[in-house]
Amino acid sequence: DAGITQSPRHKVTETGTPVTLRCHQTENHRYMYWYRQDPGHGLRLIHYSYGVKDTDKGEVSDGYSVSRSKTEDFLLTLESATSSQTSVYFCAISASETQYFGPGTRLLVL
Amino acid sequence: SQQGEEDPQALSIQEGENATMNCSYKTSINNLQWYRQNSGRGLVHLILIRSNEREKHSGRLRVTLDTSKKSSSLLITASRAADTASYFCATDVDTGTASKLTFGTGTRLQVTL
Numbered sequence: 001d002a003g004i005t006q007s008p009r010h011k012v013t014e015t016g017t018p019v020t021l022r023c024h025q026t027e028n029h030r031y032m033y034w035y036r037q038d039p040g041h042g043l044r045l046i047h048y049s050y051g052v053k054d055t056d057k058g059e060v061s062d063g064y065s066v067s068r069s070k071t072e073d074f075l076l077t078l079e080s081a082t083s084s085q086t087s088v089y090f091c092a093i094s095a096s097e098t099q100y101f102g103p104g105t106r107l108l109v110l
Numbered sequence: 111s112q113q114g115e116e117d118p119q120a121l122s123i124q125e126g127e128n129a130t131m132n133c134s135y136k137t138s139i140n141n142l143q144w145y146r147q148n149s150g151r152g153l154v155h156l157i158l159i160r161s162n163e164r165e166k167h168s169g170r171l172r173v174t175l176d177t178s179k180k181s182s183s184l185l186i187t188a189s190r191a192a193d194t195a196s197y198f199c200a201t202d203v204d205t206g207t208a209s210k211l212t213f214g215t216g217t218r219l220q221v222t223l
Contacts, residue, residue, distance in 0.1 A: 020188075031209065040215060042213040042216055043198070043200075043214040044213070045210065045211070045212070048210065058210075059212075071125075080196065090153070094209040097143075097158060097209050098155045100144060101153045102152055103152050104152055
């Protein structure tokens, strides 16, 4: 699992509340990614980071923000959660052109 | 937009049979990768094939790439029940140092005893 952990692993929240998901890596990789996985869509890139304080948008970035103040942590924030953001969220790191994924966070927005 | 589309969406075979999954994509790529996802788990990298390669092997896995047709196939030989999982292709169009993958929708493989 390339030393990647995600927290929380499961979360239920209400529409309109802020939510922050955390991805933590132990191997000092430069590139980190946030994806969401939904039935019929595969994985879609939300945001990625190429270093501390260096981030960029992915395919489905609307409604999400990210921050990376330390190499090991990449945070994904839903400023005001909506039901359409109910999904499974995966964090990944990149090493030698391949990506290694965390275990995922199941988020349910009611 | 979805870069890769897998075919079939679902596949059910018996243990010992071969399983073939196909992936089509839309734009020129730097490399194409295959990943496996067991139920409720994260994705696991299986194999990477570069745009200048046509075929690659890894254990019971064989991957082909046809850039003229913008398609790839993953063959799993002598399948086992433990191969039951979803399989995704992912394309990387970036030639820089950042790996930015675009995933297909996946093929769900069921291997029965």
